[in-house]
Amino acid sequence: MSLQPIDLYGPARRARAKLALENVSKQFGEGADAVRALSPVDMVLCPGDFVCIVGPSGCGKSTLLNLVAGFERPSTGRLLLDGRDIDGPGSERGVVFQQGALFNWMTVLENVAFGPRAHGNRQARERAMHYLELVGLAGFAQRYPYELSGGMQQRVGIARALANEPEMLLMDEPFAALDQQNRELLQEEIKAIWRRTGKTVLWITHSIEESLFLATHVLVMTARPGAIKSAFQAEFSRSDDPFVSTTPAFAEAKRHILGLLREESLAARHQEIAS
């Protein structure tokens, strides 16, 4: 089987850590109203890792991403990027949202140039144009985001995050609102961009196929309060076959993760009924 269980917090990985989460948990509210969103998590992302997190809805996977992005502070533990504490959002961690985060009052080009301009880069427009070409939208530079389709808007979001040349990309279900064809096309393009640039990626999704297709490591989370249930090393992202998802090995891996997720979805449902 091409899924290998792996300890994401093993000493060999810790020695090469790009991003390290040590005992990170998150709780919203205080006292009796407190909601535990995330159980303590230990994990390490090494440079060039493409880590996909799958889990039942409401399991805290977006909370995990928000912590890494610096939008939220952990209730316990710490997050280290290159050995330094994360104490807020930073442009070395580019974020791509599911949808609706583009600036509708700016043209596509201005959206992508926003990051470089915020850093006082004089070549902001040239750089933005370069990344628009990379995502195939050079011809739409002067349009406004609301004039584009959902898939094109996500490409703008990706170009905008890349234009700051971040070391890490954080993607919060970026393709969840797209149709199947658009999603698959963008997945291939993201894979190509990732291979070319070697960025470290943390990707939240509820699609098992997406995670297997893209990731070097797949993480399965438990129901809320989310914890890491299992972690695997995956091989399919190395394949150049766009139809790798139709191979028996892929189906077997998918079946395995489906089984794990099913347990958690059932648990989540019991929680809902009980509360």
Added chain:
Amino acid sequence: MNAKAETPIAAFRARRVRAGGGSSRRERMLYGGSCLSLVLAWLVLTGVAGLPPVVDPAFLPSPLDVGRAFMRLVDTGYQGHSLLYHFGISLFRFFAAFLFCLAVGIPLGLLMGVSGAMRAVFDPPIELTRPIPKLALLPLMIVWFGIGELSKILLIVAALFPIISISAMQAVRGVSIKRIQAAQSLGASRAIIFRRVLIPASLPGIFTGVRVALGVGVTMLVGAEMVATSEGIAWMALTASDFVQTDIVLVGVLIMAALGYSLDLACRYLEKRAVHWSGRE
């Protein structure tokens, strides 16, 4: 975002978008017909084409009489001042108050939107005085600020300021958190986020408040010119009614209606140019 027009509301919106946000030919015809029948009703009530008037002309003068009264006012003015002068005074009172509210109310509202401290300080004076009918303050305004222009302008300010500042505050607070987070993770400073994200994202909400304020402002103009003045279009209409000069009253009313309507049109035009993305998520 790429939702298909499946629900009735989505289909309705799609139809509006297809028509360029405007209305269909049929709707325009109905609109014109409605306007025309209003004028026609006025003509019939006041006697048209030799028919006897249904209503005494002293109560409701015919459109022609109103037109004549308007020409007479243009020629000779009213009570010692030209019509243009009365109009100018009213415009001055209105715009002095309106522009002050824009220049102070919008920035203050924006700041209240981003800063909890600003909100804590300025929310009580604005929210607690908001339910007071501002017209009731007129006698106090005159006692406090005299019978000059200041008391009239401040009365209009008292009515418009809460509308404009609170709508600006709500607009900022309604900006999607994702957009702010996106800007933060792109490395934007607080100042850049305020200028390039929060302000533009708030513009649609600010425009809504300004348009409401325009309507209220014209109404408050009438209140401001009720006492302690002998100038202004509203004062002219109010004074003429004391002498049952209903044709002059109607000239005043129509001038104020035209003022309100053209201000709203101008605001809508500006809104369309400045906030092209409004409602197009």
